Amino acid sequence: MWVVLVSPSASAWEQLRSDAPERYEVVPGDTLWGISSRYLHSPWQWPSLWQANPHIRNPHLIYPGDVLVLGNCQGQPCLSLERGQGIVKLSPQMRTVPEREAITPIPMEVVRSFLREHRVVEPGENLQELAYVVGGDNQRLISGAGDTLYVRGQVPARTPLGIYRPGEPYIAADGTLLGDELINIGEARYVSSEGDIARIEVLSAYQEVRNNDILLPLEDRELSDTFMPRAPLNDVAGQIVAVPGGVRFIGRLQIVALDLGSQDGLQPGHVLRVNQQGELVNDPRTQELLRLPETEAGLVMVFRPYNHMSYALVMQASRVLEVGDSVRTPTQ
Template sequence: MAARKPLYYSVFGVLLTWVLLSSQAVLALEGLRHDAPQRYEVVPGDTLWDISARYLHSPWQWPSLWRSNPQVRNPHLIYPGDVLLLGSCEGQPCVTLERGQSIVKLSPQMRTVPEREAITPIPMEVVRAFLREHRVVEPGEPLQELAYVVGGDNQRLISGAGDRLYVRGELPERASLGIYRPGEPYIAADGTRLGDELINIGEARYVSSEGDIARVEVLSAYQEVRNNDILLPLEDRELSASFEPRAPLNDVSGQIVAVPGGVRFIGRLQIVALDLGTQDGLQPGHVLRVDQQGELVTDPRTQELLRLPDTEAGLVMVFRPYDHMSFALVMQASRVLAVGDRVRSPTR
């Protein structure tokens, strides 16, 4: 007859099983990928989104793994060459940072440093290039009321860098000026005007004025400057690298209303315009899920038309919100996206 095992062995086995099952439940709850690496070395070109996607099914939920260390006064940044370790913090999975001989927990905040030193949340060069070329005039600021070119020196109809222009309208004397050409208006599905696109074609500086006519000098021009082009103080085009991917605090729902540049089909790292803005609670870093409308099919028995459920097609991240609309970067696309696709708060 086999010897009976002491009771404490059985109790230990039950407890071990419970611990293992609890750990698996916690991992599932946190959304860890089944193939999440135990150890990962950061390389040049990585972004916060890329690294979060290696560990999580939902990269915007990274604060659940990258926990703040109250003993560290300043947040620690992530640099190429750093090693990330998947471990346990107070019984829950977390990622820690190995730098030299010390290990510290990561903070979900990043302070601003020179870009070459630390990884960024998203591919910032894509966003900065876009912001250099595009801006939006809010609906409450009609284009017809903005300062505009009325002529050039020696009756020139087309001007370039080094030329002087005459501009009618109010201009600040000391501000850096952008020269813009109106693009397409952004219109919501119900016909509401969300804003007007302006395309940057150059920069200028104020020289002098007489009455409501100002003289400016063109400093740079990406296209020929023409009569009726608009002049405005340049927007602050510096985009903070301190924001992190996260879901909006409130439930939002809207649509992709346009693709700047007129692209018809949308893929990863392309920029889209949304009919949601700060008045809807959007802020830089907010992540939205993109859904595509289900197809219409005919019921084979009743012959009635049925709309199939919507399909999740991608994720976008807001980087420049205005009052009524926003620009967002496509971070993931499992299908080709299109104007009219719906966006909403992701499943938490």
């Protein structure tokens, strides 16, 4: 679904970059965000220029070889699509031609890799009440793939299981708990149980499995390739509260945790502007201590919202971003 977001006070032509090409041929490795950056100052405004092509069966899917054309539609700029034919010359023998894959909105593998390794336990779900590893065969303290573990607590019998280790709690600026980070250690399956002790088999392990690691049903890691960059419909304001992995300085294509979530109206694909606090300076005449205005520093896109917080991908960074930088709905 395309969401049109055009400021009524600004000409649509002002959205365009001065060096925007009239034609652009899509190449392997392109993303919708990257292409729209070639045309627009604000890449999430792509839908406002999109001209649907009724003769193309799903014009929202764009493939390498397709050509995007910038034109004039009744005095307003618009983008249309010339579908590439994908012609392949065949020799007399049988040949397999791979199916074309549509380009993605953002570098999806960066996000998928992160989701394989991280999840969040919402506030109110006590980590101490979750099933946990109490031992391994032959009194092993460290286990790996193929080993048998013993777990205390409720373990579902027919559900793929994830093995997790608690990371850092995510805390808002006012001290409110937003959620607890869990790091994925591996995957397992239920074998049997006696009383509150379950026997499980470790199917894969990315790190050694230790006593007190947590067992939970695997979180749904599917991420739609079809979500589109767009600004939230409501005004939201929050902060970057953490960088998973403990990195202090943040750049493009790094993951950040925000103190905003679905309860604030955030959805996958929502774009937020990052602002950095202005410096403190002394007024040379009054000697007052003044805070300079905030400076726009980048853009992040939400890809996994929880109730009270979200994970977002840094799409642009004109400065080095830091924990504590503010995020808000971008101006159009």
